[in-house]
Amino acid sequence: MKPAPFEYHRPTSLAETFDLLDRYGDDGRILAGGQSLVPALNLRLASPRAIIDINRLPELDAIRETSDGLVIGALVRHDALEHSALVRERAPLIAAAVVHVGHSAIRARGTLGGSLALADPAAELPACAVALDATIRVSRRGGARDITAGEFFRGVYTTALTPGEIVTAITVPAVAPGWRWAFDELARRHGDFALAGLAAGARVESGAIVEARLVLFGVGGTPVRARGAESALAGRRPAAAVLTAAGAALDRDLDPPGDIHGSPALRRHLAGVLLARVVRRLTEERP
Numbered sequence: 001m002k003p004a005p006f007e008y009h010r011p012t013s014l015a016e017t018f019d020l021l022d023r024y025g026d027d028g029r030i031l032a033g034g035q036s037l038v039p040a041l042n043l044r045l046a047s048p049r050a051i052i053d054i055n056r057l058p059e060l061d062a063i064r065e066t067s068d069g070l071v072i073g074a075l076v077r078h079d080a081l082e083h084s085a086l087v088r089e090r091a092p093l094i095a096a097a098v099v100h101v102g103h104s105a106i107r108a109r110g111t112l113g114g115s116l117a118l119a120d121p122a123a124e125l126p127a128c129a130v131a132l133d134a135t136i137r138v139s140r141r142g143g144a145r146d147i148t149a150g151e152f153f154r155g156v157y158t159t160a161l162t163p164g165e166i167v168t169a170i171t172v173p174a175v176a177p178g179w180r181w182a183f184d185e186l187a188r189r190h191g192d193f194a195l196a197g198l199a200a201g202a203r204v205e206s207g208a209i210v211e212a213r214l215v216l217f218g219v220g221g222t223p224v225r226a227r228g229a230e231s232a233l234a235g236r237r238p239a240a241a242v243l244t245a246a247g248a249a250l251d252r253d254l255d256p257p258g259d260i261h262g263s264p265a266l267r268r269h270l271a272g273v274l275l276a277r278v279v280r281r282l283t284e285e286r287p
């Protein structure tokens with residue numbers, strides 16, 4: 001199918017973008033990598049009056065180290081995240097996760113900002129943003145506001161963005177010493193959206209988890225912080241009994257949906273498998 005006719009605009013400044021957003025209101029849609037929007041247009045699941053292509057906006061495709069942490073522009077493509085030495089060093093969780101996003105052709109176009117703004121509950125990068133306690137910068141005419149990732153995702157395909165706002169960057173805070181990161185997901189085939197996934201970090205001392213951040217995806221409307229499982233692991237070595245208790249706590253943390261891809265019971269089971277794998281990886285001895 002072909003998309004319904006639309007007007008096409010390619011602003012070259014944020015001011016021009018905000019003018020267009022004001023002009024079209026709900027009838028204007030931002031186009032970034034187009035990997036989700038273009039299929040939606042082609043299937044006529046979306047038929048906006050105007051497409052506002054932000055790919056020519058300057059400076060939104062930079063990755064910079066600042067005193068606040070690592071700042072990643074909204075237009076940074078998935079494959080740029082994959083290949084950035086700065087991301088590998090300062091946000092290894094993102095580097096580990098992004099290779100699971102679709103296939104290389106999709107990663108060549110898809111953007112970080114698009115993934116966050118779309119808020120697909122099975123997407124990898126929103127969960128990483130929550131696990132990393134990242135801040136999402138949202139800009140509008142006359143200003144910007146910073147929203148913690150934990151508050152940004154409100155529901156299935158729903159965020160804290162209000163009309164006239166766009167995502168311009170995220171900041172990943174510098175991580176305190178002793179933190180380790182691990183990512184895993186289970187999908188039917190590589191490149192498919194995950195049935196369940198886990199983005200995790202832990203401060204590990206002498207083989208024991210001092211504190212942990214566990215964020216699951218594909219098991220709820222938004223990334224789900226597994227606070228019960230985090231508490232069950234805190235201050236402990238990952239002995240079998242601890243893992244069993246953490247698994248039981250994780251089960252209480254989750255209320256997964258069922259759909260044609262998997263039942264709630266399957267998703268709970270997969271989440272437990274991921275927890276055991278990721279905890280093992282976080283606590284294994286390193287040279």
Ligand SMILES: Cc1cc2nc3c(=O)[nH]c(=O)nc-3n(C[C@H](O)[C@H](O)[C@H](O)COP(=O)(O)OP(=O)(O)OC[C@H]3O[C@@H](n4cnc5c(N)ncnc54)[C@H](O)[C@@H]3O)c2cc1C
Binds near residue numbers: 029031103110120125
């Ligand atoms: C076959 C296939 C497999 C895929 N597999 C995965 C996967 O496993 N995991 C995964 O996470 N994704 C997957 N995707 C989606 C892909 O990662 C997209 O890149 C991503 O979801 C959206 O990013 P985009 O830059 O392409 O956004 P677009 O498609 O351009 O836009 C998506 C939505 O976000 C809005 N938007 C975009 N940028 C901004 C911004 N800066 N501010 C405000 N609103 C904005 C748009 O208006 C639109 O509503 C897959 C896509 C395909 C086609």
